[in-house]
Amino acid sequence: MDSMYIHIPFCNRICTYCDFNKVLIKNQPVDDYIEALIQELSAYGDMTLKTIYVGGGTPTALNEAQLNRLLSYVTEHFKVTDEFTFEANPDELTTSKLDILKNYGVNRVSLGVQTFNNDLLKVLGRTHKKDDIFNSINHLEKIGLTNYSIDLMYNLPGETFDDIDMSLKYISELKPKHVSWYSLIIEPHTVFYNKIKAGKMSIAGSIEEGEKYDKVIHGLSALGYPQYEISNFATKVHESHHNKTYWLNEPYIGAGAGSHGYTGDVRYYNIKPVNHYINSMKDTGSVVKEELKLALKDKYEEEMFLGLRLNKGVSEQRFFDKYNTSIDSIYGKVLKELHAKKLIKRESGFISLTEQGRMIGNDVFAEFLL
Ligand code: SF4
Known part of the structure; x- marks a missing residue:
């Protein structure tokens, strides 16, 4: 196994479109969660891995002591030979947190920008503003953590083609190494879903969505970011090695509440609620998980779905x-x-x-x- 995903399910605010496994961090047993996570990780002993990806939720919602506790365990027991990515929100990436990440060997940051338009950021329920994006990138550059990805979304409610042009302009100035740019998906059980259902909000139909996608692909290509996956853009050397593990249908470890992993034969899904996750570790010393054994036909199908995402x-x-x-x-x-x-x-x-x-x-x- 060459890759590991670690899930931090806490956020400082819940975005209006989000259906990830996350909870508001306030009053959550975050320290207990970190200890449970470390207990889950300890089952793997010491390993050499090509990639580790810490995602969420928002990993940068952790305080400095929690970041130190988690990352000191991780780096003591897992040697990362290639890519060590940490997801971050622009307004949470303080210089002191960045120092911690850098000291523990994080060498790639995936920055949740979403859009450069402050009005749209508000609609999305994000905690950051455009200035936070520039400040965090400044900090990243200063500290020498220059391998960062900007993660964006298009087809947002009220978004115009000018908004996409604006994002392209800022990308051309900031020159991130990698861009992820996903179409907004309206998921059930989100504020957006309920608003659309109640007729209080709408998003563009598939024709406009297709035109925006086309603009994204060609705009980024003109800036020197070739598309290498349906929603991801970078030159060969800066493609996301961790995410390629998924698209190439290779095994990986998943740790943390609601994370999933793949052994090559079995896909497993850790229990989602934070308290259930912590209690399962406390009571039994292992995570409650659902396991799905794949038949050969499932493997063929997944090999094609996932692989065809790559250009x-x-x-x-x-x-x-x-x-x-x-x-x-x-x-x-x-x-x-x-x-x-x-x-x-x-x-x-x-x-x-x-x-x-x-x-x-x-x-x-x-x-x-x-
Ligand atoms: S910060 Fe990310 S994980 Fe948290 S609510 Fe927003 S989109 Fe979801």
């Missing part, structure tokens, strides 16, 4: 090496049909989505269900 696509040789059978023996008919519709292409041993296929990615992925 490079699915390697035919890699598929053969993993499953001892050719892609054509499983998906020959589907591939021929999608190719005839110009939704996929086959080049140099890789099967990938065409630009047209990427626009309707989910429909194409559905064709690979067996």
Whole structure:
């Protein structure tokens, strides 16, 4: 196992669109959570890993003592040979927290910017403002933690094409190493979902969403950020190595409440509520988790869904090496049909989505269900 995801489920405010596993940090047993997490991690002993990704929630919602406690354990027991990423909110990335991250070997920061428009940030329920973004990037540059990603969203309620132009302009000035730019998904049980259902809010339809996506892809490409995954943009050297573990359908460890992991045969899902997670560690010394054993057909499907998210696509040789059978023996008919519709292409041993296929990615992925 080369990669590990660690989940910190606390936030200083709950955003209006968010359905991640998170809780408001106020009055939460955060210290107990960190101890439970360390107990879960201790089951892995000492390991050398290529990547660790600490996500949330918002890991930077932890105070300095909690960051020190967690990161000192992690770095004492896990040697990271490649990429050590920490998610951060712009208004929480103080110089003292940044010092802690840097001292423990964090070498990549994923900054939750979302948009540079203060009005839209307010609609999203974010705690930061545009100035916080620039200040945090200043701190990152000063401390020499220059490998950072800016994470954005498009198709926000009330967003215009000018907002996308503004983000592109700031990206051209700030020059982050990596950009993630996701379309807003309206998830059930969120404030946005309820507002839309009640007719109090709306977002653009699929045609405008497609036009915005097109602007994002071509705007970033013109700035020197080639698309390498449906929503991710960077030159080869700065692609997210940790996230590629997921898209290449490789095993990884998941630790923390609500995190999930993959052994290569089993996908597991840790119990979500913070208190249940802590209690399960206290009472039994291990996490309550759901386990899903994958049949061969599930593995084929996941290999295609995940791999086709990458612009490079699915390697035919890699598929053969993993499953001892050719892609054509499983998906020959589907591939021929999608190719005839110009939704996929086959080049140099890789099967990938065409630009047209990427626009309707989910429909194409559905064709690979067996
Ligand atoms: S900060 Fe992130 S995890 Fe927390 S509520 Fe907002 S979007 Fe969700």
